[in-house]
Amino acid sequence: MKELHLKIDGMSCASCASTIEREVGALDGVTLCSVNFATSGALIEVTNADIQTVIEEKIRELDFFVVEDGSDTKKSENTLMKFSISITFSIFLFLFAMGPLMHWPSHQANHYIQFFLALPVWIWIGLRFQKSVLTFFRTGRSNMNTLIGIGTSAAFLYSTFITFFSELSINLGLTQNVYFEAVGFIISFVYLGNYFEERAKRKTKEALDSLLKLSVKDALVKRGDEFVEVGISKVVIGDIIRVKPGGKFPVDGKIIEGSSAVDESMLSGEPIPVTKSTGDKVFSGTINGDSVIDFKAQKVGSDTFLAQIVHFVEAAQNNKPQIQRYADKVSSVFTPIVITMAVITFCLWFFLGSEPIWGNSISNFIAVLVIACPCALGLATPTAVVVATGKASLKGLLIGGGEVIEKANGIDAIVFDKTGTLTLGRPEVVEFKTFGDEDSQVILKDVASIEAFSEHPLSKAVINYAAKSDLKLSEPDFFEVHKGKGIEADIAGSAYIIGSQKLLEEFEIDLSEDAPSEKVGSFIYVAKDKKFVSKFVVGDKIKPNAKEMIAKLKARGIETWLITGDNEIVGNAVASELAIDQVVSNCLPLDKASHIEEIKKSGKKVAMVGDGINDAPALAIADLSLAMGTGTDVAISASDVTIVKGDIEKVVSFIDLSYGTMKIIKQNLFLSMIYNSLLIPIAAGALVLIDGPLMPPILASVAMGLSSISVVSNSLRIRNLI
Amino acid sequence: MKNIGFLVEGMKCSGCSGKIEKALSEFSEVSGVEINLENKSVIISGDIELSAMKMKTEIEDLGFIVPKSLRV
Numbered sequence: 001m002k003e004l005h006l007k008i009d010g011m012s013c014a015s016c017a018s019t020i021e022r023e024v025g026a027l028d029g030v031t032l033c034s035v036n037f038a039t040s041g042a043l044i045e046v047t048n049a050d051i052q053t054v055i056e057e058k059i060r061e062l063d064f065f066v067v068e069d070g071s072d073t074k075k076s077e078n079t080l081m082k083f084s085i086s087i088t089f090s091i092f093l094f095l096f097a098m099g100p101l102m103h104w105p106s107h108q109a110n111h112y113i114q115f116f117l118a119l120p121v122w123i124w125i126g127l128r129f130q131k132s133v134l135t136f137f138r139t140g141r142s143n144m145n146t147l148i149g150i151g152t153s154a155a156f157l158y159s160t161f162i163t164f165f166s167e168l169s170i171n172l173g174l175t176q177n178v179y180f181e182a183v184g185f186i187i188s189f190v191y192l193g194n195y196f197e198e199r200a201k202r203k204t205k206e207a208l209d210s211l212l213k214l215s216v217k218d219a220l221v222k223r224g225d226e227f228v229e230v231g232i233s234k235v236v237i238g239d240i241i242r243v244k245p246g247g248k249f250p251v252d253g254k255i256i257e258g259s260s261a262v263d264e265s266m267l268s269g270e271p272i273p274v275t276k277s278t279g280d281k282v283f284s285g286t287i288n289g290d291s292v293i294d295f296k297a298q299k300v301g302s303d304t305f306l307a308q309i310v311h312f313v314e315a316a317q318n319n320k321p322q323i324q325r326y327a328d329k330v331s332s333v334f335t336p337i338v339i340t341m342a343v344i345t346f347c348l349w350f351f352l353g354s355e356p357i358w359g360n361s362i363s364n365f366i367a368v369l370v371i372a373c374p375c376a377l378g379l380a381t382p383t384a385v386v387v388a389t390g391k392a393s394l395k396g397l398l399i400g401g402g403e404v405i406e407k408a409n410g411i412d413a414i415v416f417d418k419t420g421t422l423t424l425g426r427p428e429v430v431e432f433k434t435f436g437d438e439d440s441q442v443i444l445k446d447v448a449s450i451e452a453f454s455e456h457p458l459s460k461a462v463i464n465y466a467a468k469s470d471l472k473l474s475e476p477d478f479f480e481v482h483k484g485k486g487i488e489a490d491i492a493g494s495a496y497i498i499g500s501q502k503l504l505e506e507f508e509i510d511l512s513e514d515a516p517s518e519k520v521g522s523f524i525y526v527a528k529d530k531k532f533v534s535k536f537v538v539g540d541k542i543k544p545n546a547k548e549m550i551a552k553l554k555a556r557g558i559e560t561w562l563i564t565g566d567n568e569i570v571g572n573a574v575a576s577e578l579a580i581d582q583v584v585s586n587c588l589p590l591d592k593a594s595h596i597e598e599i600k601k602s603g604k605k606v607a608m609v610g611d612g613i614n615d616a617p618a619l620a621i622a623d624l625s626l627a628m629g630t631g632t633d634v635a636i637s638a639s640d641v642t643i644v645k646g647d648i649e650k651v652v653s654f655i656d657l658s659y660g661t662m663k664i665i666k667q668n669l670f671l672s673m674i675y676n677s678l679l680i681p682i683a684a685g686a687l688v689l690i691d692g693p694l695m696p697p698i699l700a701s702v703a704m705g706l707s708s709i710s711v712v713s714n715s716l717r718i719r720n721l722i
Numbered sequence: 723m724k725n726i727g728f729l730v731e732g733m734k735c736s737g738c739s740g741k742i743e744k745a746l747s748e749f750s751e752v753s754g755v756e757i758n759l760e761n762k763s764v765i766i767s768g769d770i771e772l773s774a775m776k777m778k779t780e781i782e783d784l785g786f787i788v789p790k791s792l793r794v
Contacts, residue, residue, distance in 0.1 A: 245785075291787060452775050475774045480790035 004044040004052055005209070007067040008059060011040060016064070023062055024055055034212050036314070040067075043209050045217075076198035083191035086125045089117045090184030097181040098698065111163040111178055118180035122156045126187040129153075142335040143328035144190075144377060150335065151373020152186055155179035158366040173359020175694055179370050182700050189708060190378030197382040200389040201401035208317070210633040211310045211616065214266065214285045219250035222294075239297045243288045251284050252299035259483060261289035261457060267305070267588065268565035269419045269612035272427055272457045272522070275484035285613075290455065309589055309617055313638060316593070316620035326406055326662070327381045330669050342368040345684040353685075360685070360694075367683040367695045376672035376707035381665050383715035388661040391719055396644040397654055398629075404640040406665075407624045408658035410605050414553060414651065415596060415618065417610035418564035418574055420631055422648060423540040425611070427458060429465035430519045431537035438533045441471065446491050447498055447526055447534070449473040454487040454498070458522055461538045486524075497527040504532065520573040542577060545649040550578045552652045561599070563592050565614055593617035609651060611635050626651060653722050660721040664714060671710040675703040726774050727765045727792030730781055735759070738786070745780050749773060763792055 011017055017035040024044060025033040032045040044055060056066045095101045096114050103110055123130070129149035136146045159178035162169050170176070220227040222240035232250055235241065240256065243249055249262075259277035264270070264286045273289050276282060282295055285306035301307065345368045349361040385402035392399050399405065419425050434440040448466030451459035453476060466473070476489035486499015488507075497507050501523065504511060509527045514535065517523070521539025525532065550560050562575045562583045571585030584595055596618050599606045608615070608622035611631025619625035619638040627639035630646035643650045683695045733739055739757040746755045746766055753768040766777065778788045 453778065475772055476791070478791050478793055481788075483789070 002046050002049045004042075004046060004049070004055070006042045006044065006056075006059075008035065008040050008042050009065040009067050011035075011064060019062060020059060020064065024058055027051070027054060027058060030055065032212075032217055034208075036208060041209070043212060076195060079191060079195045079198055082125050083188060083195055086121050086184065086188040086191055089121050090181065090188045093117050093181035093184045097178070098701070108166065111159075111166075114178060114180040115160060115163050118156060118159070118183045121184050121187050122152060125191065126152055126183070129187070129190075136335070142332045144325075144331040147331045147335050147338070147373060147377065148186060148190055150339070151370055152183045154366050154369035155373075156183045158362075158370075159183075169359075172362075173356025175359070175363035175367075177363075177367075177695075179366075179700065182370055182373075182375075182704070185701075185704060186373055186375040186378075189375045189704075193378035193380075193382035195382075196379075196386045197402050200382070200386050200399075208310065208314055210637050211306075211313060211613070214248070214613065214634070215306055215310075216248045216250040216284070220244075233301070235297055235300050237297055237300055241295055241297055243282075243293050243295070245288055245290050245292065247288050249282045249284050249286050249288065249295070251297045252304045253282055253295040253297045255280050255282060255293055255295045258291055258293035260291045260293050261484070263287040263289065266613040269417060269610075269614045270566060271419065271425055277484070309613075312590060312593060312617045313620045316617065317638075323403055323407055325381065325403065326665060327377065327669060330673075331377070334673065338369065338372040341372070341680060341684070342366075349685065354688075364683065364685045364694065367685075368680055371679045371683040371695065371700050371703065372676055374672045374676045374707060375704045376711045377669065379708060379711050380668035380672045383712050384661050384665045384668055384718060387715050387718040388657055388721075391722065392654070392657055395650070395653060395722055396629075396647060397650050397657075398642040398644060399654070400640045404624065405658045405661050407605075407640070408607070408655060409662045411558060411607045411624055411655070412604040413559040413561060413599055414607045414609060415561040415563050415592075415599070415622070416580070417592075417608075417612065417615045417618075418562060418566055418571065419540055420611040420646075421609055421615075421628055422546045422562070422574060422578065423542050425540060425630075427461040427522075427538045428541050429461050429536050430521055430539040430541060431517060432465065432534070434534045435513050436531070436533060438528070440534075441469070443526065443528070443534050444469065445471040445473065446494065446496060446528075447536075449491055450476050450479065450487060450489040450496055450498060453479045453489065454481055456484075456486070456499075458524060458538045459487075462524065462536055465536075494528050495530070497530075498524060501525055520570050542574060543648050545647070547578050549649045549652050550580055553655070554579075554581070556652075556655065558655070559604070561595075563587055563595050563618070565589075565592075589614040589617050593621045596622050609648075610639075611646070626654065657718075657722050661718055664718055668711045668714055671714060672707045675707045675710075679703050724770050725765060725767045725794045726770050726777070727763055727794040728778065728781065728788045729762055729790045729792055730764050730786050730788055731762060732786040733757070733759055733762060739764075741784055742781055742786070745784060746777060749777065765792070765794055 008020065020035045021033050024030055029047045029051045030044060031047060035042040059066055093114055096110055129145050130153055132145035133149035133153055136142045159180050162174060162176060162178055217232055218229050219232055219235050220242040221230050221235060227242045235251055241250060255276055255278050257278060261273035262276045262282060263273045266285050267283060284304040342365050346361045346365040349364050350357060353360050381402055385405060388405060389399045416422050434443055444466050448463050448471065451462045474491065476491040479487060479489035481487050482499065482503055485503040488497045497504055501511065504525045504527055509530060509532055511532050513532055517537050519537045519539055521537045524536040524538060526534040553560055560580045562571060562580045564571045564585055565587050566585060568585040571583050575583035592615065596606055596608060605623045607624040607626065608618045609626045610619055611628035613632050613634045616634045616638045619627065619635060625639040626641040626643060627635040628646040629642050629644035636642050641654060679699055682699065685694050687693060739759060742764060743755045743757060746752055751768045751770055751773060752766055756765040781788055
């Protein structure tokens, strides 16, 4: 069985996607085909990888295109290529404009050469900046690209006019400055910044892909007197379905025969399987434990629990708003200001200036636009992001890119999942008590030896606990497993009954000595020779640094929440031990998400930290999401940040790093604009008032160099943040 | 010499018992395996000190269930 991930181009609506699903799914050797219209991704499971060409042929036949995979790497390679071309041309431009080749071979020919070097950079590499200028004039919306576009276009068009209509421009009295090299350098630097950001962007898998992998393709359905394998789409309500040990439940339903420990971590996040028997409900995607179960289908197709989770995550991801990047926000304010200043400059020169009125007005108008175009603007965010994500990955934090860092600023509340996030997520003995004058080491040794035979989910915790004391285990002479309740066994001449309260009560053992436990968890009672002798509490330990982490978040003014699938007793116990502000218990996966939506509605920005499949909807809907690297693939791929080793303290490191990085980004934006802004009056011709010259073009280059160096060295300071 | 016995659920025919017998014979300490399909018993003779768990797992890996041992 192999999986193919294809990107499909040319789909214009959801029905295109279902056409592909239907047609490709019908091909021989294709066991699953799922196409997502929004992400244009397709997940196809095939029995043999060789049929990929057949599949691609089919897709082309349907008038769609298969795009080569790995487009992210392609994109960043493409950006690097454009940067390389652009910077090469710019270096030559520099040599001709102010380097050793200045005025070579002749003044006029030199300008022609510069024009031809700048032309491809301006119109081909810088196309998107020029396009955004057009958008600005049409809609009034501006971003960083607009500012870059206005500056480079003003510089290029003015310089081109001077070059080709030299005589006319002299007659008009235009300043004989060309700014071709500024066009080259500005565009090059922005591309360098883009390349940095694309490199920093982590390639994320689609959360849906990993969710879809949970679904089952076939089911053993009773037809007549026997069970036959049928495709999942053919299962209808009322069908009797058999699930073998270790198999997944294909649809939702009710058990009619059998009893088994079912792994429902997908629903609850709890690692301990739940014992289910006749009459109990089972859900698609959960995993059957150790024995055969027959159940009656009650919900099929898109009504099943798993289908609803998939649907929710899909909808949440498709509707996720794009945040406006800070650099764009600043630019959208700066652009109109620059244009206004340029217009004011024009007017001042036109009404109050000296002859030649037109020449001076236009020259200085252009000079303001060119000088105001901050070339380091394109580097301000990316350099900071690259340093921050690089530093973070060394510390075990994988950050999805610059947007994530910007989103992390202004988070008001953080919601935590319990099991596996705040706790270690594996059952451990948290309390072991003996009653009477029994030797606790002997009891522990005997119980652990017997528990090896019980295969109950809790028994492993006891065995691990005994292993810590370095006890030599033996084997019972006799054992009998009481399914879902416990085990009875004879060992070293004593008869033990180990299990739930219910089991010991069935054997009429007096439990009156039992005292309430301080710890929260599941209890294992032990009777030796018909006498209650010991009790184990198996619970989920809280991670050692969780409490400190919560305190630190609160100190930073962030509200903390615990939203868990576990019951109130456990939820409240964990919340009070960690001093978490708010707690919600008994939440199914979609409940978690709706609680997050509620917090969002109260005007707060919410981050979610989780690890399980049951957290996926909440992670997808939150403003920002962090997943434990120790958790499920589904959670990791639905999240913006991965905490590689599940070290919960890293939540604080991430918040601190994001705050620090954002501060640096803001400083960078200031640094990238300040030199240029200070030079605006000079560009406007202010020096003329004190009998000085109009702006010397070299000043634009000086501002460019200074601001770039300032920005880059400022970004490097992020290395000391965490 | 210590013998052990298991109650094994899911054995239906001599094919099943053959599989179990073959698997258990792989253990060096096992000298004989006696299977009774009717009362679902598997009696293993030999010098079995600390390998009962492994044998139980072996049988369960073949798809049967061992809910209890038998006193032998």
